[in-house]
Amino acid sequence: QAKQLNFQERALLTANPVAKKLLNIMTQKSTNLIFSADVDSLDTLLDLASIVGPHICAIKTHINTFAVENFKLDLIYKLRNVADEQNFLILEDSKFADIGNTVYKQYVDGYHICEWADFVTAHAVSGPGVIEALVKGSGNRDRACLLIAQMSSDGNLVSEAYTNGVLKIAEDHSGFVAGFICRQKLSSKPNFIHITPGVKLAAGMGTLGQQYLTPDEVIKNRQSDVVIVGSGIYQAEDPLAATIAYKEAAFAAYNDLL
Numbered sequence: 167q168a169k170q171l172n173f174q175e176r177a178l179l180t181a182n183p184v185a186k187k188l189l190n191i192m193t194q195k196s197t198n199l200i201f202s203a204d205v206d207s208l209d210t211l212l213d214l215a216s217i218v219g220p221h222i223c224a225i226k227t228h229i230n231t232f233a234v235e236n237f238k239l240d241l242i243y244k245l246r247n248v249a250d251e252q253n254f255l256i257l258e259d260s261k262f263a264d265i266g267n268t269v270y271k272q273y274v275d276g277y278h279i280c281e282w283a284d285f286v287t288a289h290a291v292s293g294p295g296v297i298e299a300l301v302k303g304s305g306n307r308d309r310a311c312l313l314i315a316q317m318s319s320d321g322n323l324v325s326e327a328y329t330n331g332v333l334k335i336a337e338d339h340s341g342f343v344a345g346f347i348c349r350q351k352l353s354s355k356p357n358f359i360h361i362t363p364g365v366k367l368a369a370g371m372g373t374l375g376q377q378y379l380t381p382d383e384v385i386k387n388r389q390s391d392v393v394i395v396g397s398g399i400y401q402a403e404d405p406l407a408a409t410i411a412y413k414e415a416a417f418a419a420y421n422d423l424l
């Protein structure tokens with residue numbers, strides 16, 4: 167069996183600056199955990215980010231989930247400072263899915279996502295124009311996107327043929343596509359990072375159709391690279407202790423594969 171490349175080795179084979187940064191951060195901080203900060207306000211998000219920051223490689227946001235009353239975009243720039251100080255990236259989970267022109271406006275105007283998020287999620291359902299729009303909106307900043315190749319929710323409509331189509335678009339745009347949101351390893355190309363949400367220490371069904379796998383199952387058996395954990399952390403009695411537990415489980419599983 168061929169030796170698995172570690173994150174550090176893969177960073178050297180990666181042209182995209184964000185993918186390279188993420189692989190290097192995971193090596194330096196010994197963490198392949200992304201915290202999905204699906205909390206009620208940007209204030210709470212900032213507080214949590216400072217607490218869990220040392221143990222994560224990135225934080226994932228949904229900027230359009232915060233109530234518009236007393237919404238202040240400047241708080242996201244505070245998060246940018248925390249991210250830079252504590253050496254983690256910001257992943258805005260926009261799931262862009264429209265035609266290029268609309269996605270460009272959503273990315274550049276609206277919440278000015280292009281200015282503060284290192285990378286964003288996108289569906290490839292509308293074709294490669296979505297990526298071309300993000301490339302244009304990025305200008306000369308170091309930016310990337312993750313394509314949603316598979317989903318964790320029960321009854322989702324993603325077929326094997328659709329996933330293969332997403333892989334093909336990613337290969338044709340590998341300068342900007344850093345990897346995939348997926349349920350398992352899909353590509354043997356070392357530059358693509360596989361990132362998996364729907365993760366809890368106890369596997370099973372969540373609310374509203376979410377399906378959970380354990381960090382061990384995701385990293386060791388399904389050979390994904392990174393886990394995304396949301397409610398497993400922010401709903402825990404002690405979010406810091408939960409973060410450390412997820413970090414250790416996911417990184418031990420990664421080390422077992424090497």
Ligand code: 6AU
Nearest residue numbers: 202316317318319347363364395396397398
């Ligand atoms: O750990 P949870 O279930 O509390 O949160 C999972 C997070 C949520 C979802 O919007 C997101 O991961 N997600 C995604 C992403 C990252 O794109 C895709 C998917 O298939 N399932 C999923 O849960 O913020």
